[in-house]
Amino acid sequence: MAESAQARSEQPRAARTGASRPKVLTSYDPRTGEVLGEYAVMGAGELTRTVRSARTAQQWWAAIGFDGRKRWLLDWKRSIARGTRDLVELISSETGKPRMDAAIEVTLAVEQLDWVARHAERMLGRRVAARFRRDREGSVARLPLGTVGVLGPWHNPVLTPMNSIASAMAGGNSVVFKPSELTPGVGAWIADTWSHLAPNQPVLQVVTGDSSTAAALTRARLDKIAYAGSAAGARELAVLCAQSGTPLTVEPGGRGAMVVQVDARLDTAAAAAVYGAMANSGQHPAGVHIVYVADSVYDPFLELIADQAGRLRPGADRRAAYGPMLVEAQIDVVRKQVRDALTRGGHALVGGLDSIREPYIEPIVLTDVPDTSSAVTGEAVGPVLIIHRVATMDEAAERINAAETPLPVAVFTRDVRSVPDFAARLRTELVTVNSTPVYGIHGPGRTRDPLTPELFTRAQTITDKHPTDQVTLGTFDRHPQRLRVARAIFRLRHRV
Template sequence: MTHTSDTSNRTFKRLTCGPLPEQLAAELRELSANARNGSLTAEAEKLEVEGPFTGETIGWVGAGTEDDVEQAFARARRAQRSWENVPVSERKAIFLRFHDSVLRNRDLLIDMVQLETGKNRASAFDEVMDVANNARYYAQRVARLLKPKKRRSALPILSKSIQYHQPLGVVGQISPWNYPLTLGISDAVPALIAGNAVVAKPDSATPFTALLVFKLLYEAGLPRELVQLVTGAGRVVGTAIAERCDFLMFTGSTKTGKILGETVGRRLVGYSAELGGKNPLIVSADTDLDYAARGVVDACYSNSGQLCVAIERVYVEDAIYEAFLAAFVDRVKAMTLGAGFGWEVQMGSLASADQLDTVVGYVDDAVAKGATVLAGGKHRPDLGPYFYEPTVLVDVPEDAKLRREEVFGPVVYIERVEDLDRAVELANDTSYGLNASVFAKPSTAHRIAPAIAAGSVSINDGYTASWCAIENPMGGMKESGVSHRHGDDGLLKYTAMQNVTEQRFMSIRGPEALGRKTYANIMTAALRAGKAFKILP
């Protein structure tokens, strides 16, 4: 790749991958053996799983078929009929035990996530925190959320109305490779605790993380048949799940999300999807410059930039543009890059050859069309097959593909703006609306944040603040998704609301002896009085 920066004269700190931790190696052998004999996944054609740190095969699982999915749904439906009658208190206890097991097995889970994805250790730890947080949150909330609730009716004395939440049945889950722990189970937690079964397809590149974390859930007391994991190709297993489930939870690309949406839509089945993003970040002139430079690094390069909510474009007010750019680029150039299971690495590998090719293609296209590389911009095969330096671009022309398309890698472009109004205008100039960020004084940030068309906006943080605000539902606007995860919505979406209303004493149409016109006149007067005195039904 050709570029005009001075990074060829700089070197990132190189860190190399040592041998596998002993417990991780033992767990991988056990999970691989279970996959081979079919006790955890379908017996089928072999799918090799690669470790991105080295590019070597770390194990294999079966390639599920449509028949495997059919059988999985049959088993899950049988289990669900019993599970929905298990008291909520018992379900809660299982997930609180699971919470403790996740924290107890923290290092093993982190190791497995790193092995399958190539991410750095801090990014893998984020997944452990998220799973434990979700399990505890929904375990503590489920009794209140599912408790039958009295609701008002048009004639409170004559009617008694109760709202119930019934489980939907079997939820289908299709999860991606970039967060195999978080997205492999955190969406399943509220579905299960609400009384549903789950048939899940983990990504073929990262199946062992899912196998491991569900193993911990089984050990915590979840009935084994209640969750069915079927590994395999999305076009086979994913399609078969979408054609059979009672609700579909999907995380992945907007293109695939639209296809799955059509599939479940034809069946009038509920659907929740977190899709792509081209997430903007605005830096105001009144921000704390040093704090912002550090925060933007985290926002752009956590998980090697391979997350839907990562920041890919930054708009900086003119008054501080040069100072911010210098501080930011210095921090990027100082990042540690490498493989291994130590905590000192700031950014790990990309996940695969396909990801590397995608990132290289986007950067090469931008540079060929006139963009300038201020940091990074290079493949680093000396560190491992799929390493790519964290990259900063400026002067990105309008016809460069990465101006509007999601890179899903460690690449960000910086742009100068004359004021915050222009920054908001540019932030909204996209078909996506998943995540955004504002670094500014709180008063400034709270003024402009609601004007940004994104499902979540973090202030003085890239994305973790809004993600960790677990009581607040989170989802995408525009082509970035439908429905929400987190909050009450994150559980109730897996239920069917049921209205059960008892009519008492007499018909809501009035006494039989009362003339229809007289009854209509009385009810009309009552409705007018209700409005005048602000009486709710």
């Protein structure tokens, strides 16, 4: 269901109260087990009422136009920005992220809301289009779909859903937002800032609950649903949306690959690899899972990796590099993958099985891991980095392309002009140069992408007949003289 294959495992240990569905969803601090709040597990009745009020508000919201929506969205942005300290604390408490990481996420989310609000009319407003036929001129505008559902992830509970929420609202839609069952407080805080700003216009509303709530949302007659999360969750959600006929936009998670060429700045590449693998305990949907390193720089690169990864420490204090694993089941996934890698002949450069000290996992760096190991083929869910030695860049491309699904790729090299030729050999839609994290390549999570707001709109075309055309359809009143002129023009243009 919306959080799908992970839905049951994402509920913290202390929140599991038995086989029956709880009426209340409890939010916990994963670092301490402290109860942070309780939220309703909303069912079909609550969702029906929420969607009904969202549809009424959407009519007002669409009618005020781009300028009106821009003013409201910028006011909302300022409200969120003024509450940054409280929001950062809430994110840190519900996810275990260090406050600095939470502050960066909030900053990026506010900037994204500002950007969408200021550029929505340019991206979606009516504009003159090229002539559709020789006898037709016209214009195209993007109009709102109506009411959009947004299912947010727990790893970036503000930034990832904000891109969909802001894009949908800027396009004239109302939004029903379901945050992850692990971060309901963050979702409620975001919706509350809007309701305080516009208490009589529920353009944005939050619904809380577990996977059953998300499944019910697919049956609530929404005009579209946007989802960010695991590939398994996306598949299950696609089935549910297909049954209800609800359009679905998906941003699948998954860390990518890095290629370190012989001329790369090794210290920069090593720092990027460690950050891409370890940030947020490796639980983010973007970053680095596997690094392919040119043979001649492999050994010095490993030294840099060992030094940088070895200095990181997880924990709950301000000096910790990252926090705990939030989903209990994923700790077991990391343990099984590391054990499989070592059993199949891999070596631990940093850490190992003894690095797993629930709920924390210290940095783990593996080398010589066979491509058949589940540590390579499985989903990257923890602070684990795998490094491969490659003889040539052709070998690197071949091994990257062998992945079951296309991976985003980061290429580190000083010869930037060579990247397009190398990228052409990769089965991927996104290549970044000398930077990480490697962001996801599909769906609504790509910030400042002018195509994202279009996902939440429909195109409307208006065409006009050109007044000087000699021949037209749509009437039986044909003029012989005009037909003769049209035939003469046809012969000249096509050399008949």
